[in-house]
């Protein structure tokens with residue numbers, strides 16, 4: 001079939017929205033009609049050419065929500081009409097990692113996904129016989145996508161698509177960092193560095209876990225106000241003195257849980273230093289630049305602080321994204337403030353501009 005999609009033709013150049021060919025779903029695959037898709041830093045990172053593992057041509061986008069249109073052979077859990085959220089982090093439910101409650105890092109399709117292929121080593125998108133690779137296994141800057149069933153979470157049809165798509169990436173990452181990776185205890189003190197989608201999700205997750213005090217640190221006063229709306233109790237301007245402020249606010253000890261959601265290694269260090277001696281846990285969700293390292297004084301660890309990394313918030317996507325969506329539908333999370341701009345597929349490059357200008361949290365592409 002023919003569909004419209006935003007193609008990255010050349011690094012550093014605007015995406016070109018055009019008609020491409022999409023092949024039928026094969027075994028284990030599903031055709032999804034997309035209704036909404038968030039525009040994320042990771043899309044821009046690849047489009048800019050900064051990502052050393054990036055490839056072109058490809059259809060970018062990985063924060064999709066839509067409806068199953070058709071299924072290929074051997075699809076067990078989805079039928080046409082199901083509402084789904086795309087998962088760049090799949091869940092096969094069979095590999096050694098999927099069977100272990102300690103991790104969400106499914107091993108089933110990693111290698112082919114990193115190469116821009118579907119699990120069988122080929123792609124479904126093409127143009128005049130030339131293959132166009134799949135991005136993060138999703139390619140959702142498009143009217144339709146074909147994805148493996150293991151990379152789709154079936155969610156409640158009651159969730160509006162523009163909110164459901166937020167769960168495909170940063171929101172679940174932040175919520176999961178607090179709920180799964182840190183498993184924040186009720187009554188504790190948390191400090192969240194960064195109030196973008198991931199940090200705001202971590203603030204909301206800490207609140208849902210019953211944290212008593214949630215300190216949020218950011219450079220932008222507007223973003224700090226959004227953090228207050230998600231449950232932050234104290235707001236601090238980021239930069240040099242942030243760790244000292246947090247120590248002062250916690251009787252000199254530091255926070256029981258800290259979260260890093262900026263991608264800046266200097267801030268990661270601050271997040272470690274702001275964690276409480278004896279049991280403070282620092283959860284790192286930000287993605288640092290290639291080759292950058294985290295500089296930590298080992299004494300901080302000997303005296304009881306721990307550091308954990310968190311990919312997609314430790315969320316096992318097919319099992320847990322539907323639960324997070326249900327909690328949103330139950331009124332536990334307010335997502336309206338996160339959707340700052342609604343744009344069309346043709347305006348996708350404007351979505352990148354808004355992001356570079358830090359204008360709002362998410363631009364969402366409305367597709368149908």
Ligand SMILES: NC(=O)c1ccc[n+]([C@@H]2O[C@H](COP(=O)([O-])OP(=O)(O)OC[C@H]3O[C@@H](n4cnc5c(N)ncnc54)[C@H](O)[C@@H]3O)[C@@H](O)[C@H]2O)c1
Nearest residue numbers: 173194195196197198218238261262263285286287311312
């Ligand atoms: N682990 C994962 O699976 C995963 C998933 C999605 C995103 N990420 C990463 O998480 C990070 C955050 O993503 P996002 O979408 O929320 O980004 P974002 O750019 O929207 O938010 C980052 C925030 O950090 C703030 N900031 C910058 N410097 C700061 C400082 N010195 N002190 C305090 N705050 C500072 C910025 O003002 C901004 O509000 C990125 O590195 C992203 O790549 C990780």
Ligand SMILES: [Zn+2]
Nearest residue numbers: 040042169170
């Ligand atoms: Zn994303």
Ligand SMILES: [Zn+2]
Nearest residue numbers: 092095098106
């Ligand atoms: Zn798996």
